[in-house]
Amino acid sequence: MSAPIFLADVTLTHGRHPAVHHLSGEFAAGSLTAIVGPNGAGKSTLLRAIAGLHPAHEGRLSARGRIALLPQAAATDRQFPISCLDVVQLGHWSRAGAFRALRPAETGAARDALAAVGLEGFERRPVGSLSVGQFQRVLFARLLVQDAPVILLDEPFNAVDARTAADLLALVHRWHGEGRTILAVLHDLDLVRTQFPETLLLAREPVAWGPTGTVLTAANRLKARMMSEAWDDAAEACGRAA
Amino acid sequence: MRPRRLSAGVFDLLFSPFVEFGFLRRALVGCLALSLAAPPLGVFLMLRRMSLTADVLAHGILPGIAAGFLVAGLSVTAMSVGGLLAGLVVAVGAGAISRATGGREDAALAALYLVALALGVTLISTRAGSVELSHLLFGSVLGVDDPALFLMAGVASLTLVALAFAWRPLALECFDPSFAAAAGARGGAWHMVFLGLVVLNVLAAFQALGTLMAVGLMMLPAVAARHWGRSVGGMAYAAVFIALLSSVAGLLLSYHLDLPTGPAIVLVAGGLWVVSVLAGPVDGLLARLLHRPHLAG
Structure with missing residues (x-):
């Protein structure tokens, strides 16, 4: 099976500032990869690019098949007057689009997804009344409904309680078991070491990419930190050259 | 005899103005039409944190209306075409300016709306007296002629x-x-459609409410409805109801107390907003006070 996500010398920029430089490689079908690196290393930008939300400045990025994206928590308006069930039903968007009414089976699937993340009975609750962890569970239920072969998670366990993190991690492993391709931006290196077989260490340039044990070495992490600290001077020059 | 006199009094107060005067009936129908369409737009503007944008668009149409007025006098068609063009320019321009200058859309909007208002008043003043100027700024029920009514509907x-x-x-x-x-x-495409609808509604509203208050029936009911509904649909229904009530009560108030129409309608809507902030079941001040002991316990 060919890789669902393939990158050839991809460079992503914010305005004139480089976010990700010269990244080549592929995320194999069915792989479970953690993307780690210092703040501002371009991790979120890379996910957004794979989801088709950020054009590549240079290089070639191909992503096949339907992709489900869990955006960073800050991107959603948690005070918006919408019920939990409606949020989960948004997962049907790729099939139902903007206009079609949902079929009973589709509403049923959304109810099942809510139950699967432990929020049975929350159907009519407005999302504004949920805790951070509960809201993240709702977004995972939406991912369940999306049922996509490729799943991108941007800091999925940030600021959620330990119990929720464990439950959601179990879902991630379930998806992995189902053969889906999963990329997750993460900060907790212990979690990455124990739960994620593959790791991409990113510091604007790729530092290391492969089996987690060979990537998360002390030498690589030091290199990543040095690169991200050294970068600010170089950024200006690179922007001018372009 | 008393009940009959009472009912006659109620009739005089609530119905006879509309029965007797055609211009009031036209204004009522026009305002009711506005009340059905504008408040749901206001709900979306509020949810998108764009409450001030409607105001800016309402002022933005003034130079266009003024241009139409200079060409053809108080003609609904000329003023509407001018206003529509000016409104679309402001709607697109504000977004473009803020993107080009790096965010800060509110600053670009504030600048645009001041310039547009000053330009509009200056243009009108070159040719018109204070009567026409106040008509355009504050609206007038007499302004709701048949073309205006068709525009609103x-x-x-x-x-x-x-x-x-x-x-x-x-x-x-x-x-x-x-x-x-x-x-x-x-x-992005739906956003442009949405802004186009806002411009059209502001344009329709200015006939009765004037450019300064054209968004009154759009934003005040929407902001008040936040305290009555927990879903977008619920808010929209509540906003429409508040707008309908404001239109009828405002027109009656304007007739009986001889007040300018636009401000009267907007003041009623404002009163309903105050009531909503105090007594609305969602985040209302009273509801909060009553709930506090429950949460503490």
Whole structure:
């Protein structure tokens, strides 16, 4: 099976500032990869690019098949007057689009997804009344409904309680078991070491990419930190050259 | 005998102005049409944190209206065409300016709206007296002639149909823009449709309410409805109801107390907003006070 996500010398920029430089490689079908690196290393930008939300400045990025994206928590308006069930039903968007009414089976699937993340009975609750962890569970239920072969998670366990993190991690492993391709931006290196077989260490340039044990070495992490600290001077020059 | 006299009094107060005067009936129908279409737009503006944008658009149309007025006098068609063009320029221009100058859309909007208001008043003053100027700024029930009425009814009908189509994309775009983009919901295109509807409604409203208060029936009921509904649909229904009530009560107030129409309608809506802030079941001050001991316990 060919890789669902393939990158050839991809460079992503914010305005004139480089976010990700010269990244080549592929995320194999069915792989479970953690993307780690210092703040501002371009991790979120890379996910957004794979989801088709950020054009590549240079290089070639191909992503096949339907992709489900869990955006960073800050991107959603948690005070918006919408019920939990409606949020989960948004997962049907790729099939139902903007206009079609949902079929009973589709509403049923959304109810099942809510139950699967432990929020049975929350159907009519407005999302504004949920805790951070509960809201993240709702977004995972939406991912369940999306049922996509490729799943991108941007800091999925940030600021959620330990119990929720464990439950959601179990879902991630379930998806992995189902053969889906999963990329997750993460900060907790212990979690990455124990739960994620593959790791991409990113510091604007790729530092290391492969089996987690060979990537998360002390030498690589030091290199990543040095690169991200050294970068600010170089950024200006690179922007001018372009 | 007393009940009969009472009922006659109620009739005089509430119905006879509309029975007796055709211009009041036309104003009533026009305002009711506005009340059906504008408040749901206001709800979306509020949810998108764009409450001030409507105000800016309402002032932005003034130079266009003034240009139409200079060409053809108080003609609904000329003023509407001018206003529509000016409104669309401001709607597109504000977004473009803020993108080009790096965010700060509110600053660009504030600048645009001051310039537009000053330009509009200056243009009108070159040719018109204070009567026409106050008519354009504050509206007048006498201004609701047949063409204006057709404009209001047409805009209301178009808005309701368009909103029915745009509802889901608009809601998704404000709730979760990243998801909307990833799902290919074309938020940008729907946003332009939405801004176009806002311009049309402001244009229709200025005939009765004047440019300074044209957004009164759009924003005040919407902001008040936040305290009555827990869903976008619930808020929209509440906003429409508040707007309908404000229109009828404002017109009656304006007739009986000889007040300018636009301010009277907007003041009633403002009163209902105060009531909503105090007594509304969602985040109302009273509801909060009553709930506090429960939460503490």
